[in-house]
Amino acid sequence: MRQRYKPWADDFLHNHQNLIIPNPGKQRGKWQKLFSENQPIHLEIGTGKGQFIVGMAKQHPDINFIGIEVAKSIVVTAGEKALEAGLDNLLLIHVDASHLLEYFAPGEISAIYLNFSDPWPKNRHEKRRLTFSAFLKQYEEVLIPKGEIIFKTDNRGLFEYSLCSFSAYGMLLEEVNLDLHVIEDPLNIMTEYEEKFSAKGQPIYRSRTSFKN
Template sequence: MRLRNKPWAKEKILQHPQQVIPEPEKYAGKWRELFQNENPIHLEIGTGKGKFITEMGKKFPEINFIGIEAYDSVIVTALDRLLESGLENVKLIRMNARMLTEIFGAGEVERIYLNFSDPWPKRRHEKRRLTHKNFLQMYERILVPNGEIHLKTDNQQFFEYSLVSFSQYGFVLKEVSLDLHQSEFQKENIMTEYEEKFSQKGNKIFRCAVYLPEKA
């Protein structure tokens, strides 16, 4: 995906520290203090333009949502959505996913969403995939016991790779759909921007939910 440069994006982000959290490492292990409640924390990695996380925030006010995104020119659109919504249970962080264990404490997150992550199809880029074992190790650290990962993608090869990677790491498959929009899970599904785009083209959407059992 080629990003359109928005030179004004950084300044706008800095103007809204209540929505896009500056110096998020200060809140590692203390995110509930920022939200001022004890509600569960759900994390979307690669929040894009923010459609999914803002709609989830509206639907589930009893959950604290955090969306992370690596690019100013993308997260600024998510910021606009969040400002328009007026939601207080959604926060954004401009960061790279490799920093997860610096930003979140052990067992602080109840669920992680991976929506239409870059599949990085070339073998030499395998370690960049968000379902590579190196990322799974970070997820294990920040997830609560029995915490879940929910994944959606239109890329069958990435989906198959992810199922194998989850299984080899020790995650247990809870739900799976090879055609989400024709499944029982569609009723509760909230679409992302990419999901709308791909489904309009006739692409099948693959989905799974996995969890990591508590160790004896």
């Protein structure tokens, strides 16, 4: 995602530490204490500009949401959307998801969303894909037993790779959708990318998988 430099981003992060949580490793195992209600926590990895996670938090007030975004200028944009929405069931963190176990304790998360992740198409970059087995191992640890991963992408190659990765890991494939918008799911919240690609008639792929434990 192309980033526009925001010289005031550091000030925004400093002034909104109740929304974009600093030092998230200190909250490991204690995230529920930061929310007003004790309810399931869902995690989006790669929040982008925040349209999806803000929409989900509005649609599901009975769920607490945490969004991870590594790019500072983008997490600030998501933070602006979250502030405008005035939600008390949404938090953001500015970290790299490759170190997920540093921020979340085993069984702390109920579901994980992977939306339009970088496909890393070259074979030598396979280990960077968010559906690579090393990432799945981390997801399995932080999720509750039988916790779900909901994955959406416009990239058919990444989708096929991910289905194979899920199956090889021994996960249960509960949904495999090759054109999400044909079914017109009323509960589907679109990301910025999803709106762009679906408007061009490009199919959106979605899978829903869970761990067997």
